[in-house]
Amino acid sequence: MVGKSSISLIPAVIESREIVKTFPNGREVIQVLDGVDFKLERGKTASIRGESGSGKTTFLNIISGLEAVDSGQLFWDGNRVDLRSSGELAAVRSSQIGFIFQAYYLLPELNLWENVLLAARLRGKPEPRERDRAEYLLRRVGLAERFKFSVEKLSGGERQRAALARALMNRPRLILADEPTGNLDETTGDSMIELLLEMVREEGASLILVTHNMKHAAKTDVSYRLHLGKLQPVKHNG
Amino acid sequence: MPWSFYLALKQLFPSGRKLSFFSVLSIAGVSLGVCLLIVVLSVMNGFQKEIRDKIVETTGHLRVEAGSVIYDYDGIMEALLGLEYRGEKVIRAVSPYAYGFVIVQNRSVPVFPAIRGVDIAYEAEIVPFNKFLISGSVDDLDNDSVIISSGLARKIGARQGDVLELASPLIIEKLKEDELMLPREVRVVGIFETGWTVIDNNTLFCTLTLMQEFYGLEDGIHGLTVRLVDGYDEEVDLITGKVNELLRQGEDFPMGVRAFSWLDLNRDFLFVLQLEKSVMFFLLLFVILVSAFAITSTLLITVVRKTKEIGLLAAMGAKPGGLVACYTFQGFILGVGGATLGIALALLALANRNEIVGFVAKIFNKEEALIRFYRFTHLPAHYQRDDFLWVVLCAIIISTLAGLIPAFRASRMKPASALRDE
Numbered sequence: 001m002v003g004k005s006s007i008s009l010i011p012a013v014i015e016s017r018e019i020v021k022t023f024p025n026g027r028e029v030i031q032v033l034d035g036v037d038f039k040l041e042r043g044k045t046a047s048i049r050g051e052s053g054s055g056k057t058t059f060l061n062i063i064s065g066l067e068a069v070d071s072g073q074l075f076w077d078g079n080r081v082d083l084r085s086s087g088e089l090a091a092v093r094s095s096q097i098g099f100i101f102q103a104y105y106l107l108p109e110l111n112l113w114e115n116v117l118l119a120a121r122l123r124g125k126p127e128p129r130e131r132d133r134a135e136y137l138l139r140r141v142g143l144a145e146r147f148k149f150s151v152e153k154l155s156g157g158e159r160q161r162a163a164l165a166r167a168l169m170n171r172p173r174l175i176l177a178d179e180p181t182g183n184l185d186e187t188t189g190d191s192m193i194e195l196l197l198e199m200v201r202e203e204g205a206s207l208i209l210v211t212h213n214m215k216h217a218a219k220t221d222v223s224y225r226l227h228l229g230k231l232q233p234v235k236h237n238g
Numbered sequence: 239m240p241w242s243f244y245l246a247l248k249q250l251f252p253s254g255r256k257l258s259f260f261s262v263l264s265i266a267g268v269s270l271g272v273c274l275l276i277v278v279l280s281v282m283n284g285f286q287k288e289i290r291d292k293i294v295e296t297t298g299h300l301r302v303e304a305g306s307v308i309y310d311y312d313g314i315m316e317a318l319l320g321l322e323y324r325g326e327k328v329i330r331a332v333s334p335y336a337y338g339f340v341i342v343q344n345r346s347v348p349v350f351p352a353i354r355g356v357d358i359a360y361e362a363e364i365v366p367f368n369k370f371l372i373s374g375s376v377d378d379l380d381n382d383s384v385i386i387s388s389g390l391a392r393k394i395g396a397r398q399g400d401v402l403e404l405a406s407p408l409i410i411e412k413l414k415e416d417e418l419m420l421p422r423e424v425r426v427v428g429i430f431e432t433g434w435t436v437i438d439n440n441t442l443f444c445t446l447t448l449m450q451e452f453y454g455l456e457d458g459i460h461g462l463t464v465r466l467v468d469g470y471d472e473e474v475d476l477i478t479g480k481v482n483e484l485l486r487q488g489e490d491f492p493m494g495v496r497a498f499s500w501l502d503l504n505r506d507f508l509f510v511l512q513l514e515k516s517v518m519f520f521l522l523l524f525v526i527l528v529s530a531f532a533i534t535s536t537l538l539i540t541v542v543r544k545t546k547e548i549g550l551l552a553a554m555g556a557k558p559g560g561l562v563a564c565y566t567f568q569g570f571i572l573g574v575g576g577a578t579l580g581i582a583l584a585l586l587a588l589a590n591r592n593e594i595v596g597f598v599a600k601i602f603n604k605e606e607a608l609i610r611f612y613r614f615t616h617l618p619a620h621y622q623r624d625d626f627l628w629v630v631l632c633a634i635i636i637s638t639l640a641g642l643i644p645a646f647r648a649s650r651m652k653p654a655s656a657l658r659d660e
Contacts, residue, residue: 067654094555105550109252
């Protein structure tokens with residue numbers, strides 16, 4: 001796969017221009033992102049690799065509006081959003097972006113089905129069709145028998161599949177997966193990535209996958225490497 | 239239900255899991271505070287009610303006085319008994335009285351008790367003498383006898399059947415006119431005890447005729463005691479106003495005749511009782527305040543423990559206001575839970591108060607002391623709806639406010655930092 005920079009008529013679901021982000025560290029300032037340009041078209045998948053501390057998670061936080069930029073511009077569906085208030089961003093984020101984290105972050109006080117439905121609940125009272133969708137997604141990720149289970153009784157793979165169902169609950173346009181296989185063994189991790197890509201395509205969503213795993217990165221439409229604050233396209237063999 | 243309330247309930251009562259230890263501790267703290275407040279206030283109400291009932295029972299609801307001797311009071315009595323309030327006759331009995339002080343001597347021990355001359359036929363409708371008599375009989379009271387209080391009997395060492403010497407202050411008046419008025423010998427035909435210390439310490443009753451003789455009142459009296467029909471206790475002030483209206487309109491009534499309710503006559507004492515209760519409420523409120531700190535620390539621990547979950551919620555689109563509502567609502571729920579449990583505990587404790595007091599007294603071997611010093615064998619209690627409302631309201635407001643600090647902490651978390659906080 002090759003990082004594509006050619007002109008496309010398909011609108012970009014997310015686009016960043018010249019993103020700069022620094023963090024103070026005592027008297028020093030660490031430059032994490034140094035003019036990052038990035039664009040992902042609707043329905044496409046991208047992977048980002050990089051050493052630990054290279055700024056991958058920071059980049060995901062910035063493009064999801066969780067963290068402010070020092071300079072640069074951010075667009076969602078062609079609309080500039082980096083100047084919007086955190087409240088406005090939260091409202092849009094709840095319907096357009098789904099998150100998957102390495103540590104799952106399922107709420108232990110909710111059962112499995114309630115965790116998935118929480119994404120819809122954050123937007124208002126869940127309607128019957130949303131309850132049906134939560135059930136459908138749980139069946140789709142292979143957790144049909146675990147609806148009422150406490151999330152603490154699930155295995156790591158099951159938890160991550162539940163997190164995938166939750167991320168897709170609101171039919172988001174973009175899924176941000178931050179090292180989703182980091183806590184899983186290789187076999188479970190591989191099947192998780194297969195399921196993730198399959199379901200993202202089924203739902204017509206876009207995906208940005210942050211991973212250390214080259215094999216997983218190679219399965220996305222485009223791949224990048226974040227190095228010294230710059231995002232560089234990566235070519236995969238095979 | 240908004241997600242913030244839903245999540246607040248789930249954090250306190252998780253699906254398929256037990257109530258968290260911290261929540262139990264917080265609810266227990268609030269409930270103990272509420273329980274303590276309600277028990278103390280209800281027992282104080284009980285004592286207050288007993289005192290108030292005792293005052294009414296021994297002095298009537300109203301007194302009609304003129305500041306001087308009243309003659310021809312039959313018209314006033316008739317008018318009072320015919321008084322209508324909201325279309326109903328509300329005065330059950332009226333009794334004339336004369337009062338003052340006398341010098342009493344028994345075996346060379348002089349004391350100066352209050353003396354009250356009453357017409358037993360009327361007064362029995364107002365004061366339940368037979369209930370208070372510990373020896374003797376009211377029927378034996380005539381113009382040569384008296385009934386004395388238990389405290390007075392102890393002071394002068396008098397018993398039923400003893401003869402006392404009573405000297406009226408009129409002796410001094412007579413002396414000025416070079417006349418000699420000898421003390422009058424009277425027989426003790428009864429000893430009473432009301433439980434109302436003011437009366438029990440130093441009082442004696444005699445007939446109205448004897449009192450009129452003592453004070454040279456001829457057929458005059460000092461006032462009239464009025465008792466209302468049952469059920470009008472709470473409206474005594476309004477009825478007093480109505481009586482005063484009536485007394486002002488009566489052309490044949492003496493100048494300056496006026497009615498005073500028992501509330502008017504004991505206003506200072508009742509104020510002290512109420513003040514005592516208010517101070518107790520204020521002091522015990524600190525118990526709830528202390529438990530509010532437990533709620534704050536519980537919720538703060540929860541916020542710290544759930545930093546990542548809070549980050550996740552923010553990432554999923556939760557607004558800061560929602561997080562504030564979530565944790566403030568938890569404080570509210572803990573307050574409601576604590577108040578409900580506290581009321582239940584208080585009702586249980588009050589229902590078994592005498593057993594509890596008896597048990598504690600037995601452990602410390604203080605049963606006799608309770609009766610001797612505190613003058614009670616049972617603990618009175620009286621429930622007042624307003625007390626319950628205030629206690630519950632305070633508990634809920636304080637608990638809700640206790641949730642604010644953790645709530646604001648949660649809302650101020652930066653989602654990216656919260657998620658990064660590994």
